[in-house]
Amino acid sequence: MLFPESWLRTFVDPQLSTDELAHALTMAGLEVEGLRPAAPPTSKIVVGKVLEVVKHPDADKLNVCQVDAGTGATLNIVCGAPNVKPGIKVPVALVGAQLPPAEEGGAPFAIKLSKLRGVESQGMLCSARELKLSEDHSGLLILPDDTPVGEDIRRTLNLDDTIFEIKLTPNKADCLSVFGVARETAAITGAPLKAPVFTPVVPTLDEKLPVKVSAPDLCGRFSGRVIRGVDAHAKTPQWMVERLERSGQRSISALVDISNYVMLELGRPSHVFDLDKIHGSMDVRWGRPGEQLKLLNGNTVEVDGTVGVIADDREIESLAGIMGGDSTAVSLDTKNIYVEAAFWWPDSIRGRSRRYNFSTDAGHRFERGVDWSTTVEHIERISQLIIDICGGSAGPVDDQTLNVPKREPVTMRVARANRIIGVAISADEIAQIFTRLGLPFERQAGDDGDTFSVTPPPYRFDIEIEEDLIEEVARIYGFEKIPARPPVAKSEMRATHETKRSIHAIRHALAARDYAETVNFSFVDEEWERDFAGNDKPVRLLNPIASQLSVMRTTLFGSLINVLRYNLNRRADRIRVFEAGRVFLHDPAIKAGEMSVEGFAQPKMIGALAYGPALEEQWGAPTRAVDFFDMKGDLEALFAPLGAANAARFVKAEHPALHPGRSARVEVDGRAVGWIGELHPRWMQKYDLPHAPILFEVEADALMARALPVPSDVSKFPPVRRDIALVVDQKIEVQALLDEIGKGLTDDACRIVQKVALFDEFRAKSNTSGLGADEKSLAFRVTLQDTGGTLQDETVDAAIKSLVDRLARVYGARLRG
Template identity: 40%
Template sequence: MKFSEQWLREWVNPALDTQALVDQITMAGLEVDGLEPVSGEFSGVIVGEVLSVEPHPDADKLRVCQVAGGDEVVQVVCGAPNVRAGQKVPFAVVGATLPGNFKIKKAKLRGQVSLGMLCSETELGLSERDAGIMELPEDAPVGQSLVDYLGLNDVTIDVDLTPNRSDCLSIRGLAREVAVLNRLQVEAPQTAPIAATHGEVIEVTVTAPEGCPRYLGRILKNVDLTVPSPMWMQEKLRRSGIRSIDAAVDVTNYVMLELGQPMHAFDRAELKGGIVVRMARPAETLVLLDGQEVTLSADTLVIADHEKPVAIAGVMGGEHSGVSETTRDLVLEAAYFDPITLAGKAREYSLHTDASHRFERGVDYQLARDAMERATELLMSIVGGEPGEIVDVTSEPHLPQATLIDLRAQRIADVLGLDIDRATVEDILTRLGLSIDQPLPEGWRIRVPSYRPDLSIEVDLIEEVGRVYGYDNLPVTEPVGALALRADSEAVRPLSAVQSFFVSRGYQEAITYSFVDPKVQALVDPDRDGIALANPISADLSVMRTTLWSGLLKTVAHNQNRQQPRIRLFESGLRFVREGDDIEQRPMLSGVVVGPNSPENWANGRRDADFFDTKGELEALFQLLGVQVDFAKGEHPALHPGQTAELFLAGQSIGWLGTLHPQVQKNLELNGTILLFELFLDAVLSGYVPNFKEISKFPEVRRDLAIIIENGIAFADVERVVRQQAGNHLTALRAFDVYEGQSVGEGKRSVALSLFWQHPERTLHEEEVHKLFNEVITALTEELGATLRS
């Protein structure tokens, strides 16, 4: 926001020079973006009066003027088209210096002597508008320095406010801040309520109170908009970056800058019936004041009459909402619009206005009536008029409610690193306009004023205390805290151990999106419905994954399409499964193996990896992690029926291993044998604590046997029975031969086993080994129907 330093000092005038004032405002959290003088640097320019204007005898576009201003009347040759007798103008006398070090000297123009120069706003560096000679008010004192008359010993201060400080988008808001920082009182202009002098009121209907909780309207009759705004008002607007247009527009802009309340003045003759505040209707259009025609969206709040929309609420008026010199009756508007309803509306229509800038950030919801009275007073003093009653349509339930915040003294000390006594805190809060609603034993209950919507939680108040107390006055403290080390369980392996394991075996770690193609996911996990995204970035990334296979198989396809025959990928990440009203997010470890078992070279044969290769790698991983995982025949809709294993840890299912189902592979257009595994990561990372065990010095005993079993019996069952019967000193069990053929019978196979016993403290006797061996054979026969192979 740009504002004039002189204007601010009319409200509050601290004993600080310009730079000190700017530094103080910046340190209070309102960063000053820049300073610039309100005019170019010049001297010797006074208020002059044009007494007469005659045509130049030798030039059609020049005029010979007699100008009073100094000790005598002098002749000035002027080429401005708007020069006329009786005009008060800026007059640069001989010896004056204009911006750019342009010196005024006695000169002859086409044979006529010219003793000075009549100046435009551009020539004085007041603006870039070149509309001829600058005209001064009729009561401007002839001969007075223009710098003194217009108060040009001033600077424009540009404050770069953060979006939360909407209360400082006005002179009153900035004055409050400066007054607080300097322990001064704000000298605000006093405006008394203006009584109505006629009985006509504007009919106001609000059908969208959630977007417009408060709307005020007043009719001001018999105004004369041919009267220009006073020079002091035009100058204050110019120094705030706003161009003067006419008295009605200037006054509403002035009140916006002064108090922070955007307003609008309608031509009463252009309104058909009363005012209706409503949401836009489907396909409704509006031609704005800038000539742009827009199609209004259904969630746009509009100001309308009984026939058509006349303005986008809080943003910009339409072509039928403006005033002109022929306007005789005004309808003044002041409203509070909900910031959420207006958020983004200006951008939606490629607009940005001073009103939208304020309404989107939040305007004081109690300010509208004061602004209406102030605008009425200013307009009546400039263009006359007869005011009517103020129509106030307010929906109290939709207005913001007063905020109460509990502030703790100890919390102030913790955050600021300084103990500030209660009296100082209370003084700062009171000067900020906050009221202490109720003292508390540990602090205060604070009531926030309506003009500070940015204060909502305790730390907001602490920030206010800190910045008013002075950031420079806060001590430099180092945070102190206990940093107790957490116990690190040796039984839990880090994820990095798993990653290192797979990398050492030639795998590449993949990182895929957590949202996947619903068609791919339906193929690999048809039993679960993916959680649909409300706003997906594309149709093929529209659901959350229930398995990491969805992303890995897409990666396999990507690599195969680029002639990569050997693929080894693993990934760790979350899966997302809906459990009732909740969403379970569980870490998973998945992998895919495609192509040759080992890289191609002269020493290795070309053999594709199979189910048992991948099973062996998982077994090596489990051995590293120290977990005992059992593999059992299983069924999974995405895996081959005869090449699928379900993994169990302590009787609980923890994952799957298998070959991709041929139909799924065909649908995904993948080549070769695709091996997949997926595990619950948290289940396999917790193993045993490694510990020392002495190696036995006594001899090991080995016994071999060959049994014939049904093909449907898994080796895991054989191993289970053997270990249950072989005693505590069985150190190893190995299957060293598997045979199928006519000699063992149809549907059967022979499995040859080696059993190893070793006692840690003595030599085993032949009798006890023989006894255990026979018990193993008996258990295999009884539980699995096995027979010894002769």
């Protein structure tokens, strides 16, 4: 927000320098981002009066002017401006004057005694552009007739003014005006506040425009007035133009300038309609599907039932609280106007501008909350300025109050405020702070200390809970006065969890396996949820930052695929990425707590994606695409600290995002903890991926868990290895055989079996192999070892026979050959 310091000091004038004032505002939460002069440095430029103008004898476009600049002698100045004429007062650069450089970074322009086409020129008459006040170079900068001749132009135009640029947090809507900042300045510094006085305009017309408010949930209060006989050609006063331009607004016309000026002055967006272009009465209502409106910015938008509008008997005239329509816009031909000021509920305005890809000053204020109690007073202020500048006759104010907020008192305990702020602030001092802030309060004494009950004023939409009041006390008391104290709690090292790894250890382990970490938004496109999670009811955001980021994710797959596409579009061909992030699920069992939200589970997940060649291109290995088993190996490496008894299992299952024949559910201790697999071909085609990536997603807690190490004897006797080939039905899964072997290891005969691993699978292509068409041969390597002595053949044979008999009995397996 921009505003000139001189405007602020008309409301409050603390005995502080510009820098001190900027520091005070910043320390109170109104961060001053920048201070800059209203105009660059100049010297020896004064007010002059043109006494005589004659044509240059040797140049058609030049004039020779006689100018009184208060020097005691009439100056002879050659000027080529088209608007020069006798009697006007303009800036005069005397000989020796310094003007701003023509280009940024250049040297100042010095005025010298010179001759133009043979005629001596003793100075220069200046335009606004030459003084770097604006880009207008159509002619001289004409000053008011009552400007004293010879006065320094910097004093005349207040060029030593300073422009403040303030960065406001979203909760400080009450400071989106010069008067709002002045109100804060008075509270911060203790300087008296000069509140504006709104003198009611005496109606000279008995006319009201019929207005009906059909949507009280959209508009809580509506005020308006008819003014007839205005002169739209009237010139905006220079003081108003100056304040508008120094606040970042361009002067357009008197009627528009007045509306913008009051918005900047008081924070009240208003709208001026051309009364003659309104058809009949007006209705404040919600839009209807299919209705369209051409806006003042030239865009044509389509509304629906969630967008508020002001309509007449024939068409829509305005987007409520955002922007007026082109059909009723005032112009230089306007004679009669209707001035409107209303209170729009913030929820009915919030997010509507973003929907149409533009923003307005009015929408910015209304969606944060604008004082509903001063619509009539502000109508009077606008009316008085219009009549003073443009003339006209005003009708009575039509004011309808239907549904305004009810401000409930907010309680603040002094003891709690002192505990949170960390400083003992007395109840009397807190009472003074609330008084300076203009917050009406009641004070009660109790056994636990004093308590304040504060009723927020109608312009403070940010005060709702006790912490809001504590913040007000802290910032007015002075953040810089709060001492830096060491914590009073004991600082102790926490006991390490031997059965739990840090999430950072998991991240480092993945990075060591050639994966790069990526960080993504937790809010995603709703379409990703349907595609990659099969979720039609995701957790929706109330106020998304963008339409394509409207829901909270329940899986990391969508984010990882998006990162993959981003890299593929930049010609990457081998991609390994992972993310450690939260997902958000509906769960009625979750209760509210310090780190939880009632009804929502927020588990942390580890997801990864691999795409492209399994290895970087090299001479030592042939190029091949990464596959399911590459990533399965990476995931098993992450689970490695788990003991054999509770190692991760990969169970064949289907997931909405994954290939139905190349995916598995990851289980630990019989509990599903994640998924791994190849992306479904349907999503490959939809998201334009040349090859299928491999993905996994696992609960972080499952990966972080690890068993305590258990000591065991190291045998000094050599191991024995036996290979067995078993013929089983093709429908039987290897994991089922391994599980059954694991059960058999509890038999006495099998206590010496240390490890069983599959190393080969064979399926017959003809009948000559001795296998049936529906059979397969699985080769296992069995490692046996004993700590008590060297194994004998009989002991080894007994163990092997026990395992084979168990598999034959349960799955009909037989030794091949």
